[in-house]
Amino acid sequence: MHIQDLLLTHFRSYASLELAFSPAINCFTGPNGSGKTNILDALHMLAFTRGFRSHQDQQVVQEGESFFLCQALVIREDIPRRVACNYIKGKGKRLLINQKPLPKLSEHIGSLPMVAILPQDGSLIDGPSAERRQFLDMLISQYDPRYLQHLIQYGRLLAQRNAQLKLFGEQRYFDREQLQLWDEQLIPHGVAIQDGRSQFLEAYAPIFETYFREMVSEKETPSLRYRPSIEAATPEAWRAHFLRQEEKDRVNQYTLSGIHRDDLIFRIDGHSVRNFGSQGQQKTFLIALKMAQYDLLAQKTGLAPVLLLDDLFDKLDPHRLSRIAQLLMTRIPGQVFITDTSYERLSEIFGPEPAREVRYFAVQPGSVTPQKVSAGD
């Protein structure tokens, strides 16, 4: 599966843009603020019906204009489809496949499988634990719709349990039986989610580790571990834990344990990546996490997803860079889009005779010029 061309009108910094892509690797280079990321944003829009830079479509429209058009020819299993995501101020956004509008935007999601690695994804490593839970939940929900239902129910029940704790605090009384009313319903969902997370990580962690090892020298040993808030995924363990924590929950008027307090622990050679990892190590960790996500998506869809790499190569040493380039040329079957400030850096890591076709584009404010193509085998 690949994106053959892209047509933009009044899309962010581009009044009008027309590009033809390589089905293999596409590199966009240019100075900061020239509009490289806007191209990836447009591709993201075509896959997920929204960009990653802003949640408001109005901000995607070029200044002073009232609409944007974003369309591409997507070849999937040899069948070309024209996918368009258009927005008109005051009228909203529409997604069209071969000129035919889809009744619901959400119907489209998943039909153009894509994985994006963006600078802001760094918060997955050094941000709050909620980011890592969200990442995990998004991955698991794709495979198991029941998991998503458990999450929704758990969220509702947790809100009621917390409200009950608050009510006890305000009214200065406590009734264990009333609290356990919520526990008894919350626990089955919590146990299912905890079980789902640990089973998923058993499959996901080895794939992640393989990718990580391929990017670094053998000396570094990564570990990706699930740290649940409650010791075991059994109703008995949850009940006992809630009982032990009852006093603390009452004082805080909030449920301090459960799957909403789980975390993922990232380590290299036993040290926390978040606290002790260099920027390069953190980035490598992130790339491996996303590559493993790519692997799972490819397995699930039976297609080769599109991979976006936004401004990722800064602060990585030449050794790692060449290994990542190797990975992109040998292990990633799908189309790749890369942005970077330095053309020299990219042409050096892919070399004069890369294993896959590499097409270079020079980006200047408002325009993109195709440059050389290094043919693959």
Place this chain on the structure above:
Amino acid sequence: MEFPSRAIENAVNELASLPGIGRKTALRLALHLLKQSEADTERLGTSLIELRKNIRYCRHCGNISDEEVCKICSNPRRDASLVCVVEDTKDVIALESTHQFQGRYHVLGGLINPLQGIGPSMLNIAPLVERVRVDEVKEVIFAFSANIEGDTTAFYLSKQLAPTGVHISSIARGIPVGTDLEFTDEITLARSLINRTRLATPDAD
């Protein structure tokens, strides 16, 4: 909104405090009442005052009633051994319109919902337990909305009623009549499978 009269403003404020009525609708209603004859408006006012003053809650079931005991509870043809527990009077009206239920009701006046500040002690629960214990009640049916508040209330009531040894059941949850299977959401469908109904049992040899 600027009003030409104090009286209009007061009426609009009162009407707008009702559920589902905004200030514009309230103004339209107030102006409409002014156009009607004085007797019409007086009848409306009197009916509202009577609603407040004369309505009572049934001593047995908690439903809205003109008398101390409501029409359903005082009807000797209604089966007193069968009690259907509901959230509100509007649920009684909905169930009555099915003409399928010959038992009696018990109105809780809400569901357990801490987010809205409603705990079990604020609901009409103790009289239900008392009723089951004293009267000859054989079965209690829960007819609640299919959400977590409904499930929680059912769960709480089953615990409260357990010592009485009464039969407890809940209305079925599943596919609405006249709906295509393919358009039914997964949760409802999954629940319908779990709570499937047996149509025939092969004869045991």
